[in-house]
Amino acid sequence: MITWSHTKISxxxxxPYKFFEKYIKKSTKTVESEAMRKGxxxxxxxxxxxxxxxxxxxxxxxxxxxxxxxxxxxxxxxxDLGAAAELELGVKRDWTxxxxxxxxxxxxxxxxxxxxxxxxxxxxDWKTGATKNxxxxxxNELKLHAVIAHAHFPELxxxxxxxxxxxxxxxxxxxxxxxxxxxGMTAERYxxxxxxGRIEYAVENEKxxxxxxxxxxxxxxxxxxxCIPKEKK
Numbered sequence: 262m263i264t265w266s267h268t269k270i271s272x273x274x275x276x277p278y279k280f281f282e283k284y285i286k287k288s289t290k291t292v293e294s295e296a297m298r299k300g301x302x303x304x305x306x307x308x309x310x311x312x313x314x315x316x317x318x319x320x321x322x323x324x325x326x327x328x329x330x331x332x333x334x335x336x337x338x339x340x341d342l343g344a345a346a347e348l349e350l351g352v353k354r355d356w357t358x359x360x361x362x363x364x365x366x367x368x369x370x371x372x373x374x375x376x377x378x379x380x381x382x383x384x385x386d387w388k389t390g391a392t393k394n395x396x397x398x399x400x401n402e403l404k405l406h407a408v409i410a411h412a413h414f415p416e417l418x419x420x421x422x423x424x425x426x427x428x429x430x431x432x433x434x435x436x437x438x439x440x441x442x443x444x445g446m447t448a449e450r451y452x453x454x455x456x457x458g459r460i461e462y463a464v465e466n467e468k469x470x471x472x473x474x475x476x477x478x479x480x481x482x483x484x485x486x487x488c489i490p491k492e493k494k
Contacts, residue, residue: 262354263461265453266369267402273460275476280460281469282482289481300389303327303427304347304373307387310336311346311374331430342383344376350409356450358413368453370409377417382410384422392429400441407443408450419444 263284273280282288293301306327310320324330349361352368359366374385384406388394403422411417421440424433434440443449463469473487480488 262367263457263464264367264369265457265460267405270405270453270456270460271401275474276472276480276482276485277460277463277469278471278485279480279482281464282484285464285469288484291481296390303329303389304387307336307373307427308346311339311344313340329427332425332427335425339374339376339385342376342378344374344383345372346374348372348375348410350413352409352412356412358409368405368409370406372406372410375410377414380416380418382407382414382417382420384410384420386422386424388424388426388433389428390426392426392431392433395426395433398424398433403441404443404449405453408446408453411443411446 269280269284272283283291306320306323306329310324321330321333324333349371350369351359351361351363351366353359353363353365354367361369361371372384373387374383376383384403386403386406388398400422403424407420407422410420420443422443423440425431426433432440471485471487477485477487482488
């Protein structure tokens with residue numbers, strides 16, 4: 262069984278060959294860049310603040326060092342709603358909930374922040390890159406997180422979500438624009454079922470072809486015919 266996540270699905274849609282090499286053949290590993298290390302550090306710090314790990318003094322000191330003091334009021338509002346940070350959730354193939362690492366897991370997600378206000382769920386996804394990447398932002402990652410969250414918390418009738426760019430203190434969609442709103446999950450489940458059917462067919466029939474795109478220069482799969490050696494970039 263091929264498991265899915267937002268990253269895996271995005272890699273397949275970007276380039277089926279990349280997906281096959283990374284997740285099926287496992288011929289390559291992602292090398293952690295400095296930007297990735299910084300992003301992981303900020304995610305962990307914000308998780309500690311929301312979950313009140315390590316003690317307030319240490320967390321405040323690290324927030325100040327990271328230049329993130331301005332978001333303390335927002336973090337406090339999340340804590341008031343009983344938010345959970347870095348929540349690892351999974352679903353089985355029949356869309357029943359399960360653990361992130363369960364043997365029967367089919368789809369996985371790690372939600373940066375999930376809070377509930379009555380029957381409404383609120384998802385915030387931290388983005389540690391620059392807002393120049395806003396032009397590439399879609400609702401897809403939040404939608405995938407919402408459909409798995411709904412499987413675990415069916416009492417949530419509406420789930421809304423926003424991305425938050427920590428470097429520039431900007432929400433996206435940007436207020437007064439409304440956040441992404443997800444009501445009912447049948448259509449999203451159908452979309453993922455159909456997409457995963459296509460992925461499984463491509464893998465089984467060896468039809469994971471290369472697809473040249475604007476991210477090729479940064480791809481970690483070096484066996485692709487579109488690979489650009491680092492010294493020639």
